[in-house]
Amino acid sequence: MGAGVRRIAGVFRLLSACSLPWGPSGRQPLEGVVSTMDTVTRKHRPHDDAPRTAAAFARFSHLPDGPERDALRDELVRAWLPMADRIAGRYRGKGEPVEDLRQVAALGLVKAVDGYDPDRGHAFESYAVPTVTGEIKRHFRDHMWALHVPRRVQELRNRVRVALQDLSATGAERRPGIAEIAAHTQLSEEDVRAGLEALDSYAALSLDAESPGEDAAVTLADLLGEWDAGFDLVVDREAVKPALRTLPERERTILYLRFFRGMTQSRIAEQLGVSQMHVSRLISNSCATVRKKVLADAA
Numbered sequence: 001m002g003a004g005v006r007r008i009a010g011v012f013r014l015l016s017a018c019s020l021p022w023g024p025s026g027r028q029p030l031e032g033v034v035s036t037m038d039t040v041t042r043k044h045r046p047h048d049d050a051p052r053t054a055a056a057f058a059r060f061s062h063l064p065d066g067p068e069r070d071a072l073r074d075e076l077v078r079a080w081l082p083m084a085d086r087i088a089g090r091y092r093g094k095g096e097p098v099e100d101l102r103q104v105a106a107l108g109l110v111k112a113v114d115g116y117d118p119d120r121g122h123a124f125e126s127y128a129v130p131t132v133t134g135e136i137k138r139h140f141r142d143h144m145w146a147l148h149v150p151r152r153v154q155e156l157r158n159r160v161r162v163a164l165q166d167l168s169a170t171g172a173e174r175r176p177g178i179a180e181i182a183a184h185t186q187l188s189e190e191d192v193r194a195g196l197e198a199l200d201s202y203a204a205l206s207l208d209a210e211s212p213g214e215d216a217a218v219t220l221a222d223l224l225g226e227w228d229a230g231f232d233l234v235v236d237r238e239a240v241k242p243a244l245r246t247l248p249e250r251e252r253t254i255l256y257l258r259f260f261r262g263m264t265q266s267r268i269a270e271q272l273g274v275s276q277m278h279v280s281r282l283i284s285n286s287c288a289t290v291r292k293k294v295l296a297d298a299a
Contacts, residue, residue: 050125051079057118076113077106080128084109087132094140101136108135153198159185160195243293251286258283 056076063069084105091101112128141154149157163184167176176184182192207221244252250272257263257271265283269276 050083050123053079053124054118057116057124060113061116061118073110073113077109080109080113080124081106083125083128084132087129088136091136091140096140101139104136104139105132108132111135149198153194156187156191156195157198158195159187160192161199239294239298240290242297243290246293247286247289251282254279254282255286 053076056072056079060069060072060076063072085102088098088101088105092098108131109128112124112131115131116124116127118124141151160181163181164176167180167184178189178192178196181187181196182189185192187195207224208219211218211220211223244255247255254268254272257268258265263271265276265279269279272279
């Protein structure tokens with residue numbers, strides 16, 4: 001089993017095993033293991049209730065890959081998991097289940113544990129918070145959009161959305177124009193248009209939703225048009241017109257009586273004074289000639 005697979009498996013094992021409170025009354029997972037060896041001063045720990053893991057990280061950073069390092073990683077993740085849950089809670093109510101956000105935050109926490117370098121002299125929390133937050137934002141960016149939108153356009157959307165809020169807060173009753181938004185955000189008008197279009201790409205509206213402004217219960221699906229086969233018929237008729245004009249008059253008459261008047265071959269033969277078999281041959285030959293000419297012109 002690779003190291004990456006072990007890390008992910010450890011996250012889900014910890015999520016199922018740990019429901020730790022984040023506060024002074026919560027138990028410290030590493031108590032008795034690293035608290036007596038803690039070398040981080042109070043000013044380096046933004047929260048007084050942060051677990052004391054400085055010595056454990058110092059040891060972890062020098063351990064080679066193996067069971068001992070994996071076990072210590074699990075302890076560190078368990079100790080800081082309440083912090084990851086707290087960050088995930090900030091994104092509650094944004095369209096994603098909280099449990100999914102907790103799992104994403106836990107994955108970000110594992111990355112933070114693996115990437116943290118205690119020799120730089122910074123507290124782990126100052127490194128872990130932006131790492132976990134970035135993982136959650138990346139999840140929203142990659143999985144929550146109804147349509148796939150490039151990252152650059154997503155960033156344009158955010159800037160345009162903030163600009164709309166700022167400009168609307170000035171008391172103007174009308175919607176800000178593209179030029180106003182471009183001046184406020186220092187973006188080009190083309191970028192502003194892309195951002196405005198992306199505003200409608202985050203969530204899709206169901207076709208079963210009722211159409212606004214309709215008196216009766218009419219869904220959006222009811223208002224969608226269907227393909228009209230008559231358009232194909234118009235195209236086909238226009239395509240064969242030049243080829244039909246090249247046929248002799250008798251053949252054109254037979255095709256007209258057969259396909260436009262709906263007459264049977266027997267009635268056509270009787271009207272023209274020829275045999276039904278002869279009419280059949282003329283129809284087949286005429287259709288083959290028209291088809292060949294149409295295909296040649298199309299090529």
